[in-house]
Amino acid sequence: MTKQETITTTGGPFNEDLDMIRDQLRRFIQTEVTAKADAWEEEGMVPRDVLRRMGDLGVLGMRYDEKYGGAGLDVMSSVVLAEEVGRSTFGGFAATVLVHTDMASPHLENAGTPEQKARWMPSITAGDKIAAVAVTEPGAGSDVAGMRSRAVQDGSDWVLNGTKMFITNGVHGDIYFVGAKTDPDAKGSRGITMFAIEKGTPGFSVGRALNKTGWLCSDTAELIFEDVRVPAENILGEVNKGFYSVMKNFQNERIVLGAMACAEAQTALDMTVDYVKQRKAFGGVLWDKQAIRQRLADCQTRIEAGRQLVYHAARQDVAGRDCVKEVSMVKAYCGELVNSVLYDCVQFHGGMGYMRETPVERMSRDARVQAIGGGASEVMLEEVAKRM
Structure with a gap:
């Protein structure tokens, strides 16, 4: 190429x-x-x-x-x-x-x-x-402040107890960056500390591999920590300041999720355009139908808008500017975008779009989580609203 x-x-x-x-x-x-x-x-x-x-x-x-x-x-x-x-x-x-x-x-x-x-x-x-980050819990996803896992200092070590949920690379990972409350009196997001915990540490286990709708070749797990003893040298950053680390990393995470979503949407759209230019119906190919062409053109327009929004947020990050608003826009817009585009791509593949042998069927299942994971669309829009 x-x-x-x-x-x-x-x-x-x-x-x-x-x-x-x-x-x-x-x-x-x-x-x-x-x-x-x-x-x-x-x-x-x-x-x-x-x-x-x-x-x-x-x-x-x-x-x-x-x-x-x-x-x-x-x-x-x-x-x-x-x-x-x-x-x-x-x-x-x-x-x-x-x-x-x-x-x-x-x-x-x-x-x-x-x-x-x-x-x-x-x-x-x-x-x-292979690395994993374990912050999400059964009752605390986008709401990091709701974290219930606890770590208590015992001599020079910390003893961690809790459960983490929906952890990507959780089954087959090797090193886990784990968030836990270390100040029981701290309110809200305060008092969280990040720890590095390696697979095989006594008391740390994979509770179960989770059975998902999509992202099937990505292993996702429930993790269990039962009196896991973590040495002080495995603390990442400052004690009780882990929330700020989580929030900082969220910005990068949301840029790459936006870029990934736009690329998936573009690939699915390219496949669909190729398909409708060959699929014959009602005396001609589907591409000859103005309504179909215009809906696909609308998909292309929105993908390009999402892509440029990703690039804009990335440039802001490179320049060292505060880009929480832009990054939140990226995650909200692109997570919804890939779902909308994949809906149309399945539709215009007709019955074949519903068959497991067709890539757009798999991609439509994979896309659904992108409006949820890494910051649900509603949470992201609230972040934008706070800065308006």
Whole structure:
């Protein structure tokens, strides 16, 4: 694929280095993911060797320091990664990768000590250790302040008890960045601390693998912590200040989820345009029907609006500006957008759009969670409203 073709496809503000990363990723995903991931949907996981090979490509730590195997790039590299894994048509694969690179490991990057980074980051960027973030609980998702997990200091250690729910990479992960209340008297979002806990730590177990509607090749788990003893050197950042770390990481998470959603919507729309240009009905092809052409054109318009909103929020982040409003707009708009576009794509595939053998059927199931996970649309719109 030529550079011009890549730029035309993405329409993004990317330099030559990022275009090269995109091309490399696209080739890898076409041959190693899209062609093989149907089997992963049945297995309920992305094979570890695929993630290690992505580590070999250098795309699992693009935001991190070179001494840890990273590339020292900014959020635009995450946008490229999110767009390309989104184009795979397998939302579970995209979620597995992006949780590792842009939702879990940033906790270590942003709050970890040099010793903690040296201990874990090289394995994370190589794909040898897969990361998960465990903040969500049965009664506390977007409402982080409702967290009930508790950690109590005992000598130089902390003893953690609680349950986490809907944790991506929860079954097959290796290192978990876990939030718990450490000040029982603190109100609201105060008094939360983040801990790094490795698989195999006594008292830490996977309660159950969760059976989802979509994202089937992404493992999702309930996690149980029963008197888990965590040494003080595994605390990320300051005690009782973990909420601020969670909120900071949410901004990056929501940009990449928006980029992923737009790429999924674009890929599904491209498939649908190809299909309606070939499908014959009522004496001609469906593309000849003005109503269908215009609805698909409307989808394309809204996708482009979402994409440019993602790029705008990313530029604000690169410039170091407060972009909570823009990022919240991204998550709300793009999460709804991908669902709306996939609805139309299934509709215009007719009966085939409802068959499991058709990619848009799987993509429509995968899309549903994007208006929920990472910040429900209603919560995001409240964040926008607060800043109006």
